[in-house]
Each structure stands twice: as C-alpha cells, then as structure tokens.
Amino acid sequence: MNQHVAFNPAWTSLVPQRQIELEADMAGLGAERFRHKLERDNGNGRGAANGGGRFLVRKAIGPLAEGVTKTVDEGLAGRPGRPAVAVKLLRDMDPDAVAYIAARTILNILIGEARTPLYRLALRVADAVEQEARFEAFAKADSEEYRKVKRWLTTKGSTAEHQKLVLTFVMNKNSIPWDGWAKSDCTHLGIKLVELFREYTGLIEIGQVSEQYQVWLTDKTAEWLDSSAERGAAMSVAFMPTIVPPKDWSSLTEGGYHTDALQTSLVKAGHGGWRSSTEHLMKADLTKVYAGINAIQRTPWQINRAVLAVVEALVEVKSEVAGLVIDDNLVPPPKPAGIDDDPEALKTWKREAFEVHTRNATKHRSKRGIQRTLINLASRFRDEPAIYFPHSLDFRGRAYAIPAYLQPQGSKLSKGLLRFAEGKPLGPDGARWLAIHGANCFGVDKVAFEERVRWVGENRERIVATANDPLGYFWWTEADSPWCFLAFCFEWASMLANPKAFRSHLPVALDGSCNGLQHFSAMLLDPIGGAAVNLLPSLKPSDVYRDVAELTMKKLKVLASPGGAGEPEQRWAHEWLHFGIDRKVTKGPVMALPYGITKQSAAEHVREAVSDRLKATGQKLNLSSDDWSPATWFLTKVIWSAMSETVVAAMVAMNWLQDVARVASNQGVSVQWETPSGFIAKQDYRKQKQGRVETKLLGKVLKFTDWTDTDQPDTRRHGSSISANYVHSMDAAAMILTAQRLANRGVTSFAMIHDSYGTHACDTSVLAKVLREVFIEMYQPDQLRRLRGDFVNRMTGLKKQLEPSPERGDLDLSRVIDADFFFA
Structure with a gap:
C-alpha cells in the first residue's frame, strides 16, 4: 500500500484485503490465546480458576454449604444412619469454607480429567479440608502469631502451596499440636463431601466403571463448560492497530473496526455499575461526540524506528535501563559458603532469595510478558507508512484506544515507540514548543517556559550526543520519561542538522495542572483554588x-x-x-x-x-x-x-455532589447527567446480594454475587462514586470538544489522554488557545445548578430534598486564556 492511500480517509469505505486479513488475524489470535490458557490450566488441575469453572464454584457454595450444615446438624441430633466420622471432623468448621474448598478441589480435578476414581478424589478433597482445619486450630491457639505470619505471606504474594509449608513450619516451631486425621477418616469424609456435592449441585455423577467407583461431570455440565469456553474464545480478541483509517463512528454500534470479525461498540460494556445500558444515549445528540472521537482515531501514526532499534539492542543484551525488564528470570543470590553456621546471615539470605522468587512469579513475569508483546507489535508494524488506533468511550464519555499494549495512551515505552506518520515543518513557533516538550519529558516542567527552552539550549551537546550514540551515552535514561525524551533527542538533533528540510513527527503534549481540581475550581469560580491550579496568569x-x-x-x-x-x-x-x-x-x-x-x-x-x-x-x-x-x-x-x-471549593462541590447522588438514587431517580459535549453519563450501581468465604489456608475472600436479585439502587456507592465520575465526564467533554474544534480548523493529528493533549509542534499554539476557549465556555454556565435542575425536572418531589447548588465565587474565568501554565 502506498503512503497516499494510507492517509486518505476515503478508503474507509473501500477496505483493502490486508486490513480484512488483519482483523481476521486479531480475532483468531485472541481465541487461540484464550483456548491455549484454558487447556493449560485445565491440564494443570486449575480448571476452577477460569471463567466457567469459577462461576460453577460460586454457584455450588450455597447449596453445598446447606448440605454440609444439614449433615452435621442431623448427625449431632443423633439420627440413625448419619456418618459419625464426617460429623466429628466438620462440626467446628465453617460450612461455607468447607463448601468452597470441596467445590474448588472437585472441579479443579474433574474439569481437567474425563473421569477420576472416587477414592483418589475423596482423599484430595479431605486433604484440602484437613489443611483448613489445621490452620483454623493454629489461628485459635495463637491468633497473634497466625495473623503475623499471614500478613507476611500476603505481602510476599506467595502461592497456596508455599503458605501451607510456612504455616506448618511455624506451627511445629511453636509446638502447636495437630493430630493428623487418619487415612480411613479422610476417605470417609472425602467420599461424603463428594456425595453431597453430587446431591446438592447436580454437577457430577458417581458410578461403577470396571469394578471401580468413578466420578465425572454430568453431560449437561460438560456441555455448559464447552459453550462457556466458546463464548470466551469468541469474546477474546487481540485488538491491534489498523492499517487504514478506522470506520467513523456514526451510531453507538457502527464504527471502529471494519469487518464483522470484530464486534465493537462506541460505549464499552460493563462499566458504571451493575449493568451497562445505552438506552439513555439513543435519543441524545452525539454529533459533537462523534466528530471529536473520529478526529482522534483518524490520526495516522508510525512506529518510531530509531527508538525501536535502541529498544531491541538493549533487550538483546538484557539491559534493564530506562525501565526495561530482562527476558529471563531474575537470578537469586547464591548461598554463601559456611552460612549455615551464621543464623542471622542465613535468615537474610533466605529472605533475599525468597523476594527474588516472588518477583519472578508475580510482577517480573507480568512485566516481561507485556514488554515482549509490545516490542513484537512494534516490530510487526515497523514498516507500515501509517497505522491507526480505533477508539471507544466509557460510561462517562472518556475516550480510550481499543488496541492493547501498543497505543498512544499506553506505557512510557509505548508512547516513545510511536510518532505521527505525517511530518510537518515547525513554522514560526514550533521549535519553541518542541523544546518545551523536550524539557517536560526530562522532568524540567516546574519552571517558566523560557527556562525550559533555555535548558534545552544549554544541553544541546548532550542531546546531540544522545542522538548519535544512544547505546553508548546513557544520559537520556535519567529523564522522567526516558523513551519520549530519547525520541525528542532524535528529533532535535535532526532539526539542528538540517533545519530547512526538517519535518517534525513528534506529538507535543500539554498537560493539565491537577486537572480534576481545575474543573472543580472553575465550576465554583474559586479564586484561591483557581490560583493554586494555574487557572490564573502567573510568571x-x-x-x-x-x-x-x-x-x-x-x-x-x-x-x-x-x-x-x-x-x-x-x-x-x-x-x-x-x-x-x-x-x-x-x-x-x-x-x-x-x-x-x-x-x-x-x-x-x-x-x-x-x-x-x-x-x-x-x-x-x-x-x-x-x-x-x-x-x-x-x-x-x-x-x-x-x-x-x-482547595475549599473542591471539597464543597464534592460533598454536594455526594448528597445529590444519595438523595436521587434513594428516591429512584437515575443518577445521570448531560455533559457539555452532549454525552449522557449514567451511574447504575445496584445493591448486590453477596456471600463471603474466607479460608485459613488460601487466605482468600471470595465474593459471589447473585446478579438476578438486583432491583435496589446502591445509595452508598452512588454517593462515593459521583465525584470521580462527574469530574471525569467533564474532562472527557473538554477533550472531545477540543478535538472537534481543532479538526474544524484543519488540525489532523491528535495525541489525547484525558488531561494531556498533544499535536504537532507547529499546531501547538492553536491547541493551547482552543483548549482554553473550550474550558472557559464549559464553565460560563453554572454546571452544578444545571445538574440540580435536571434532577428536579425528572422528579418534582426532589426539589425540597436537594440542597441548593453551592454559591460560586468571583474568579474571572476569562483570564484562563492568558494562563500559560493551565495546560503546559
């Protein structure tokens, strides 16, 4: 595909074969990864940890706990035919904890195996229940020591198997007695729990096969798990950038990716509370919203190949500079010779070795996986003249890039690996803005603009040296955002080498100054808070x-x-x-x-x-x-x-909003509001019927929810969430309106991240002016008074119950236009 075609929005209606194949690849990759993980977990006896298995465990807890309780109660009542052994072992245990452990153990094994002998399954279940009973005894015998060990284990993020070893060791060390359960008793208990699981959940069958009793999932359960897996695979998409402009959003369901292989919607599902509904948006005028988000996602990007080359070279030599993660496990410290005779030194070495093992098992493994995926994606799109990032909105109207890992809103490394595909001359003031951007990336951002420009001039030799030899001169790694600063060094050195021919590709970002407080200070025209967050001109x-x-x-x-x-x-x-x-x-x-x-x-x-x-x-x-x-x-x-x-006004506004949300939700009025962009934000938090299980061994608190028993609004959560959701909806409106207005003025490239707006250096002055104009216009009306009026109009009875909106101060909001550091 030639470069001209990649930039032409007309191609959105003529989808090239390569884009069709790319979207099919995204769907296939996601499904393949999902199935691979499912098969691996099932084969390793962790079937109950995945979506379908986890759902079955949750649904099984209540009925199985009921069966355990009934068995114990009837056994203690002395009714004939009840298993005395099971009653003796279970009488002092939490039925919910027993049910959780038994259900989890049974499903972990049976989801991964077609059939398993009843005897073997019974012993596994009984062993897990005995460990719970053992550590309950530990907690009762020495609650302080138990809590101390559990706190330490939780902090270290250890596995259940490691927790079992540590807790057993500490019990023995402190001479806390435990009489192990006899194997015959364990067999008796385990069989009883498997039988109860079959009787009270109907998920398994027990039968005699070749003179041996075996256990297996019922056909209905197995079919449900298969269909659950297929649904999960179908929903698991490895979203990537597109190689043609995304389809413009024209409705809540039309836009983003081009083919039916990828199903996307404008407003992401599953946000805002109990259930996601877009009915309130159907009648809204979203003209400005569509225009803004379409302008953002039409931005053509490229991989910054100079930065990618540095990343690949450093990864190759297993460097950890600039936040990189080595691709191998961290190596624990070797055990020093003769350390067994020095208890303190031995204790220190064990702690350090354990911390390394913990990092390898948790954070390090996750980080290196993300880094590997990011670099692979950048390599895949390295030679594309332009790539694009379809966007969607959350329930507050905030815009997010749909692709994961490699995207303009991603990590510092992800941002450094991307640049605008279109290069533009700097124009009359672009060099100044580019220099300010470079200083900001390094961390020189708490001083006047002139000082930032001067800093770049004073470090000219270092910047050029970095661009010429980034693998030998590591000054750039000291920056707050090293990869973005490295990209700046390449740009600045290129500009210095040939200023007449230079074309800038970097997004120059202007960041809000504690943006949430800026919105609250503007809402209430608070002069004190406004000065503190740069709504007023200053030196x-x-x-x-x-x-x-x-x-x-x-x-x-x-x-x-x-x-x-x-x-x-x-x-x-x-x-x-x-x-x-x-x-x-x-x-x-x-x-x-x-x-x-x-x-x-x-x-x-x-x-x-x-x-x-x-x-x-x-x-x-x-x-x-x-x-x-x-x-x-x-x-x-x-x-x-x-x-x-x-920031007095912010506190006042937050408290008022919380009261409004509580009163309105308590009276059955939906907590929703229209933002200045025309988007309708809506909270929908419902009371949830929850069960709670905490086990001594696993240290897990499992909350399971009955989603069908949900008609009452959660007044408490409405109150606690409204402040964040409201201010996020307002910063979302400001960003969308800014993008829409800039697009109308001919700006074609946007790097927008909630309270950080970016464009080409030559267009930054226009961006700075427009974002201020939008902000001033948003808060000329009294938004909180308008919000109160909307609630009252939807339910007249609220008028007497809702407090008047807070009084506004005397901040002259028009002065924001001259406030250099409002977004800087």
Whole structure:
C-alpha cells in the first residue's frame, strides 16, 4: 500500500484485503490465546480458576454449604444412619469454607480429567479440608502469631502451596499440636463431601466403571463448560492497530473496526455499575461526540524506528535501563559458603532469595510478558507508512484506544515507540514548543517556559550526543520519561542538522495542572483554588502539591510548639517537622481529592510516600512500631486540613455532589447527567446480594454475587462514586470538544489522554488557545445548578430534598486564556 492511500480517509469505505486479513488475524489470535490458557490450566488441575469453572464454584457454595450444615446438624441430633466420622471432623468448621474448598478441589480435578476414581478424589478433597482445619486450630491457639505470619505471606504474594509449608513450619516451631486425621477418616469424609456435592449441585455423577467407583461431570455440565469456553474464545480478541483509517463512528454500534470479525461498540460494556445500558444515549445528540472521537482515531501514526532499534539492542543484551525488564528470570543470590553456621546471615539470605522468587512469579513475569508483546507489535508494524488506533468511550464519555499494549495512551515505552506518520515543518513557533516538550519529558516542567527552552539550549551537546550514540551515552535514561525524551533527542538533533528540510513527527503534549481540581475550581469560580491550579496568569507555574506541603509544615510547627497539642500528638508533630513534608508526600492525596478520596485512602497514600522516601534516602523516623500507624494517621489529618484550606471549593462541590447522588438514587431517580459535549453519563450501581468465604489456608475472600436479585439502587456507592465520575465526564467533554474544534480548523493529528493533549509542534499554539476557549465556555454556565435542575425536572418531589447548588465565587474565568501554565 502506498503512503497516499494510507492517509486518505476515503478508503474507509473501500477496505483493502490486508486490513480484512488483519482483523481476521486479531480475532483468531485472541481465541487461540484464550483456548491455549484454558487447556493449560485445565491440564494443570486449575480448571476452577477460569471463567466457567469459577462461576460453577460460586454457584455450588450455597447449596453445598446447606448440605454440609444439614449433615452435621442431623448427625449431632443423633439420627440413625448419619456418618459419625464426617460429623466429628466438620462440626467446628465453617460450612461455607468447607463448601468452597470441596467445590474448588472437585472441579479443579474433574474439569481437567474425563473421569477420576472416587477414592483418589475423596482423599484430595479431605486433604484440602484437613489443611483448613489445621490452620483454623493454629489461628485459635495463637491468633497473634497466625495473623503475623499471614500478613507476611500476603505481602510476599506467595502461592497456596508455599503458605501451607510456612504455616506448618511455624506451627511445629511453636509446638502447636495437630493430630493428623487418619487415612480411613479422610476417605470417609472425602467420599461424603463428594456425595453431597453430587446431591446438592447436580454437577457430577458417581458410578461403577470396571469394578471401580468413578466420578465425572454430568453431560449437561460438560456441555455448559464447552459453550462457556466458546463464548470466551469468541469474546477474546487481540485488538491491534489498523492499517487504514478506522470506520467513523456514526451510531453507538457502527464504527471502529471494519469487518464483522470484530464486534465493537462506541460505549464499552460493563462499566458504571451493575449493568451497562445505552438506552439513555439513543435519543441524545452525539454529533459533537462523534466528530471529536473520529478526529482522534483518524490520526495516522508510525512506529518510531530509531527508538525501536535502541529498544531491541538493549533487550538483546538484557539491559534493564530506562525501565526495561530482562527476558529471563531474575537470578537469586547464591548461598554463601559456611552460612549455615551464621543464623542471622542465613535468615537474610533466605529472605533475599525468597523476594527474588516472588518477583519472578508475580510482577517480573507480568512485566516481561507485556514488554515482549509490545516490542513484537512494534516490530510487526515497523514498516507500515501509517497505522491507526480505533477508539471507544466509557460510561462517562472518556475516550480510550481499543488496541492493547501498543497505543498512544499506553506505557512510557509505548508512547516513545510511536510518532505521527505525517511530518510537518515547525513554522514560526514550533521549535519553541518542541523544546518545551523536550524539557517536560526530562522532568524540567516546574519552571517558566523560557527556562525550559533555555535548558534545552544549554544541553544541546548532550542531546546531540544522545542522538548519535544512544547505546553508548546513557544520559537520556535519567529523564522522567526516558523513551519520549530519547525520541525528542532524535528529533532535535535532526532539526539542528538540517533545519530547512526538517519535518517534525513528534506529538507535543500539554498537560493539565491537577486537572480534576481545575474543573472543580472553575465550576465554583474559586479564586484561591483557581490560583493554586494555574487557572490564573502567573510568571511561573503554581504547584498545589507544594502549597499543601508548605501549609502542612506551618500547621505542624504550631502543633509542635509548647501547648500546641497534647501527648503524643506534639511529639509526632515534632517528628514530622524533622522529617520534612514535601510535595511528594502530599501529591497522592491532593491528586486523588477530586475523585472522592476518603481520609482512610489518603492515609494509604501518605504511608506509601513516607515509606518510599525512607527507603530511597535512608532517613530514619524516631517512631516505634506501635507509633507508626497512629502517627501517619495524625499526619494525614493535618494534610487533610491543609487541603481543605487550599482547595475549599473542591471539597464543597464534592460533598454536594455526594448528597445529590444519595438523595436521587434513594428516591429512584437515575443518577445521570448531560455533559457539555452532549454525552449522557449514567451511574447504575445496584445493591448486590453477596456471600463471603474466607479460608485459613488460601487466605482468600471470595465474593459471589447473585446478579438476578438486583432491583435496589446502591445509595452508598452512588454517593462515593459521583465525584470521580462527574469530574471525569467533564474532562472527557473538554477533550472531545477540543478535538472537534481543532479538526474544524484543519488540525489532523491528535495525541489525547484525558488531561494531556498533544499535536504537532507547529499546531501547538492553536491547541493551547482552543483548549482554553473550550474550558472557559464549559464553565460560563453554572454546571452544578444545571445538574440540580435536571434532577428536579425528572422528579418534582426532589426539589425540597436537594440542597441548593453551592454559591460560586468571583474568579474571572476569562483570564484562563492568558494562563500559560493551565495546560503546559
């Protein structure tokens, strides 16, 4: 295919054979991977871990627990014919836990085997139940030690088999007795549980085959599992980029990919609560939404082959620079000679070796799989003159690229591997914007634009050296976004070498400054919050994270002063003052504030940030283990107070929205709203009937839901979710309207990620102007008053129950047009 054809949107109605074959390949690859995983898990005795098997386990728990309870009750009542052995062993155990363990064990074996001897299956079931009973005894005998070991095992992410070994070792070490169950008793118990499973679930059959009792799935169960697997395979698509422009969205079901091999819809299913419905969107005017998302997905991209070459060379030599993951397992430290005579050294070595094994089994394996897939996809599309990314929306209207791994909204590596297919001259101010982008990628983004441009000039030699020898000169790996910065180095060096012929391919990104708070501050025209999040002109960027940190330090000084607080708060305040609260400690809670964060979740952010700094710097805190939790909770409350004074309007708006959602959902009014783009966002959270099973061995909490018993709205969840969903719907509207307006002005390339907007360097000034115009127009009307009016119109009785919308302040929103650091 020639380059001209790849760029021509007219080809959306003339789908080339290569695109048809590519979409068929996507469907086939996804189904093949799904079936391969299913077969592997079934063959390894993990059939109950997959979708169909997991569903059957959940459905079996209730009936089987009922059977276990009835068996024990009747046995204890002394009725004749009841199995005394099974009753004796089960009488003190949780029936739900027994049912879960038995169902999981039975289905794990039978899904992978056509038939299995009853005797062997019974022993496997009884063994699993005995382990549960053993560790229940451990928990009762020494609950503190048990909790400590379980906490440690959970943190390390160990397997069930490893947990079993560790718990057994600790029981023996602490002389906690356990009288093992006799094999005859285990056989008796196991057979009884298999029989109960057959009787109360109807999923299996037991019969005599060749003088031996065997167990197998009923024909109905086997057929259901087969059809479930086929449904899973059909739904498992390995979505990839297209090589022609995606089909324009013209309705909720028409758009994206071109052939019937791939079924996609504009609004992704399964979001927003209990069930996904698009009925509320059927009558909406989505003209602007279609125009915006179509402009985004029509953007032609290319693989940045210079960056890909560096990635492949580094992977080849198993380098871990710039966040790469080596393709082999991490090697545990060798056991030093003579270490068996040094208990402390032996303990340290075992801990380090175990941590390596844990990383290999969990995060490292996942990361290397993702990296391998990403690089393979980039290699596959390396020579395409243009590739495209079909997009869809979530229930709030947020746009997402459909392909996984390789896409403009992906990881830092994914972004670095992509560039615009179309190259454009820099024009009068493109070089300035490109330099600002380069500084931003390195991490020089908290200073004025002129300082960022100057930084690039001062590092000209380093940038050129990087472009000439990225595999020998690793300065670029120090950047905040190393792969995007490497791409910039290639571009900048190319521009310097031949400025007249240079064509820029890089997306230059402008990022919102704590965008959720920007939306709330604009909603209520809050001058204090607006200044903190760069809605007003300033000589240098405001930093709300730093502002909150500085106010927190002032509050701590007061609390640490004589009479400022009681004991131990005064001592904690002094310790936190000595530690020093900076923007890294406050960033997590402040960033999450617009999305309905609670003090409890804010405390998690604070603990994590403090722990990270202690590890990175070697600083020490003079806090005992007993002090750690209450001291960090104390610090969280101080930070919360500082946030409340810095972004007052955001707190007011969040609380009001939560009240509205609770009242409306409680009165049966659907919690939905129209955004400025015309999109209708809708929450649909329903009360769920849930069971809960926790086992001592597996440490699992299994929640299973009856989706048919669901008519009541979940008022609590509506309230807790509305703040995040509402502000996300508003940032989605801003992005869609910006793309739509830019497309009308002739801009053809977009790199849009929620609160980060990108285009060619030469078009960045137009982007900066238009995104500000859209934002100002969105918040000239009082959006919260409009929201309240919509709820009242849909149910008149709400008028008296809903509080008036919050009063707006006196922020002059028109000044956003001159606020350089609003998006920067």
